[in-house]
Amino acid sequence: xxxxxxxxxxxxxxxxxxxxxxxxxxxxxxxxxxxxxxxxxxxxxxxxxxxxxxxxxxxxxxxxxxxxxxxxxxxxxxxxxxxxxxxxxxxxxxxxxxxxxxxxxxxxxxxxxxxxxxxxxxxxxxxxxx
Amino acid sequence: xxxxxxxxxxxxxxxxxxxxxxxxxxxxxxxxxxxxxxxxxxxxxxxxxxxxxxxxxxxxxxxxxxxxxxxxxxxxxxxxxxxxxxxxxxxxxxxxxxxxxxxxxxxxxxxxxxxxxxxxxxxxxxxxxxxxxx
Numbered sequence: 001x002x003x004x005x006x007x008x009x010x011x012x013x014x015x016x017x018x019x020x021x022x023x024x025x026x027x028x029x030x031x032x033x034x035x036x037x038x039x040x041x042x043x044x045x046x047x048x049x050x051x052x053x054x055x056x057x058x059x060x061x062x063x064x065x066x067x068x069x070x071x072x073x074x075x076x077x078x079x080x081x082x083x084x085x086x087x088x089x090x091x092x093x094x095x096x097x098x099x100x101x102x103x104x105x106x107x108x109x110x111x112x113x114x115x116x117x118x119x120x121x122x123x124x125x126x127x128x129x130x
Numbered sequence: 131x132x133x134x135x136x137x138x139x140x141x142x143x144x145x146x147x148x149x150x151x152x153x154x155x156x157x158x159x160x161x162x163x164x165x166x167x168x169x170x171x172x173x174x175x176x177x178x179x180x181x182x183x184x185x186x187x188x189x190x191x192x193x194x195x196x197x198x199x200x201x202x203x204x205x206x207x208x209x210x211x212x213x214x215x216x217x218x219x220x221x222x223x224x225x226x227x228x229x230x231x232x233x234x235x236x237x238x239x240x241x242x243x244x245x246x247x248x249x250x251x252x253x254x255x256x257x258x259x260x261x262x263x264x
Contacts, residue, residue, distance in 0.1 A: 028223065028226060035216065042212070046258055053186040069179075073179070112172070112176040113176070115180050116180070128185075
């Protein structure tokens with residue numbers, strides 16, 4: 001992974017894990033990527049709300065829509081995993097409860113994100129055949 | 131003579147009890163609250179995708195639930211939460227770039243975030259109403 005640490009920061013040897021800059025930047029990049037992706041998704045929802053099952057399948061099967069949907073879902077679930085992690089770390093101080101909630105957050109985001117991505121790809125590749 | 135084992139009453143700083151609500155506090159708290167709310171919204175999106183992949187019966191069931199009054203109420207809440215979290219997130223990005231850090235600009239950014247959330251929600255639900263999405 002490329003280092004985003006400044007030469008001065010490296011020279012001083014500050015920071016604990018030495019990769020905070022990458023973590024910090026990747027969180028911001030994900031959040032910024034979500035601005036256009038989710039705004040597009042709002043119009044996607046408005047479109048889907050007027051469509052029945054077959055219409056929705058055709059809409060999702062369009063390569064542009066399928067790609068943007070997968071990107072939106074993947075980046076969103078990564079972003080919300082990070083966000084909920086911070087919330088848990090800020091408010092839960094008992095060690096086992098914190099660990100349990102962090103694990104739950106990881107599993108929920110991982111499972112729901114994987115289910116969503118797989119389902120979108122399945123509809124896109126099969127045209128809704130089930 | 132004072133007993134060294136009994137700690138003397140120390141003066142307490144008043145800053146923990148003397149405070150008032152400020153718009154930036156509300157903006158910060160709402161950013162978290164809407165973020166947690168949108169967590170549930172993302173799970174609804176996953177449910178939508180799974181129901182579409184599962185076939186017409188599952189999809190119609192999903193559409194029935196999300197189109198019910200309670201479903202629409204949840205969707206409305208998600209719309210407000212989404213647009214507020216979006217605007218507030220941009221507010222944070224402005225700060226991360228080192229701008230807007232004076233009290234005056236921080237207040238203005240908070241007001242702008244609230245205004246954007248309300249305006250965008252009204253606009254989207256107006257579009258939904260006129261295009262027959264409701």
